[in-house]
Amino acid sequence: MNNIEIGHGSGGKLTRDLISSLFLKYLSSSELHSMEDAATINIHSGKTAFTTDSYVIRPLFFPGGDIGKLSVCGTVNDLAVSGAIPEYLSLSFIIEEGFSLNHMEEIVKSIAEEADRSALKIVTGDTKVVERGKCDGIYINTAGIGTIVRTFTVNDVSSGDVVIVTGTIGDHGTAVALARNEFDIETKVESDCASLDSLLTPVFDINGVKWMRDPTRGGAATVLVELSEETNLGIRIVEENIPVREDVQFIADMLGYDPLYLANEGKAIIIASEEAAGSVLEKLHTHPLGEYAVIIGEISSDFQGLRLKTKIGGERPLDMLEEDQLPRIC
């Protein structure tokens, strides 16, 4: 038996075999091992962050990660940009009948490794199996709980603040697009898929840090358009300061993508006061994931919306896209 069968989702013997032979082999929390309907967890008093995402990325394995790693990083990052320390994760699989158990094991290993990196406990889960053709290999949902140590709000964002990005943009979108094998291009571009908690937590304490967001689906431009709408402030970003890998830019140009709208899975946008910017960058630069952190723009009350100051000197407005350049990127 090397593939997932319908019975693995039955809640009966086959489900328990899968849980004990595969899931519990890699996922070690006592809460999960107790196999109760609900896990008992301890939460520090105070404010708690709660978030969820379903992951339907295609393909399941791509340079720099896989759907398992992504399903941990994505939820960790949603907690981290909310000023929270990630603590507990739920994990739910929808698996297609016939899916390889070897691939399943690779995915569970990735999940375990990535959760360990953030000392995150996977405490509760679920497995459903659907018939052949009724899903696309595997979909994963995670929900995450964290303790909020710093409250960020768009209300604190004001004119004169700077826009920092923690590294190069568009890597994830480009790597996944190429992994779909629709293009005959060979490159070394890898997804930036990474948990950002260890990068961002040290920045929480810096006075003048106002707001954070991870630019996933829709990319950096979408996050900044949303921010400009929520604050009624203008945001000007400077094209020549925006860090884009040369090969990412080359491929984007060739395929007609704009890196500003390509998904990232290991980057954050941080809004900070001009005074705080130096300390923020200094802190970010000490971390491998923040090596290329840089100021890419500023907040202004002189106009509304997002504007790009282009390399050739002009300025043009950027809006949210109707649709993804690349569906099923996460």
Place this chain on the structure above:
Amino acid sequence: MNNIEIGHGSGGKLTRDLISSLFLKYLSSSELHSMEDAATINIHSGKTAFTTDSYVIRPLFFPGGDIGKLSVCGTVNDLAVSGAIPEYLSLSFIIEEGFSLNHMEEIVKSIAEEADRSALKIVTGDTKVVERGKCDGIYINTAGIGTIVRTFTVNDVSSGDVVIVTGTIGDHGTAVALARNEFDIETKVESDCASLDSLLTPVFDINGVKWMRDPTRGGAATVLVELSEETNLGIRIVEENIPVREDVQFIADMLGYDPLYLANEGKAIIIASEEAAGSVLEKLHTHPLGEYAVIIGEISSDFQGLRLKTKIGGERPLDMLEEDQLPRIC
């Protein structure tokens, strides 16, 4: 535009339109309306229950409920049988391109109504869209958080305790099987799909209540086999005391199902001391969902495993099934 499009999962304009025109219309929590990456929630100090389930039921609409109602009830019930008061819910959709927006609206309305019934706040969510043929209409994941007010453990279960079921078994499995239209049978059987928190919470306080579980996939027999394995105790249930609707039994006989293995979505099994049983039943009988609550068996140290005392007088062992009688029942 009357159907879900790929762009509804883009995280861009179409996603926001869907959220504001449909989700926020029915789901009213301020946490959800703030549309942050993670919701900020307040959790009482003490022990917290955390659980998740994905719902892949087929068909999406069935007598007595739909996938939306089920995705709230299922998670509420996992919290309630864990001795917790349900408080917060996350909600994540994976939707197939082309899915009817009218059906989507019906589902969201069901979710809102059922959550209101338990004063449960839906605080965070996610929407992904996959291409035609890559899912089966819609899959839903919910994760739930509740405050534990009573800790139940299998370690408290002991010889002489009684097994109570809160009502008739096999209703959900039968209703869903018939809703698949594979059989030419007309009946009035409806799913028992219901949130059990208001039924079970009043029982938490009764001394001698030791353990609870909701018998969903795998049915009552699977829950009791698991309990016997975890406690190393025997469980004897008495066939003539097990409440099964006449039409459910009739259909089960005809289709070759055993109601003991059919899924329930609005029933709990409660283990209580013999002394407590009267108070438990009295309390359950005051609630519409507990009207038919009854003792169906007892715990014994004289043997191991689950045994059924049959109507014709004999006794036979019951085991867990390898597979579901009916896949995709929840």
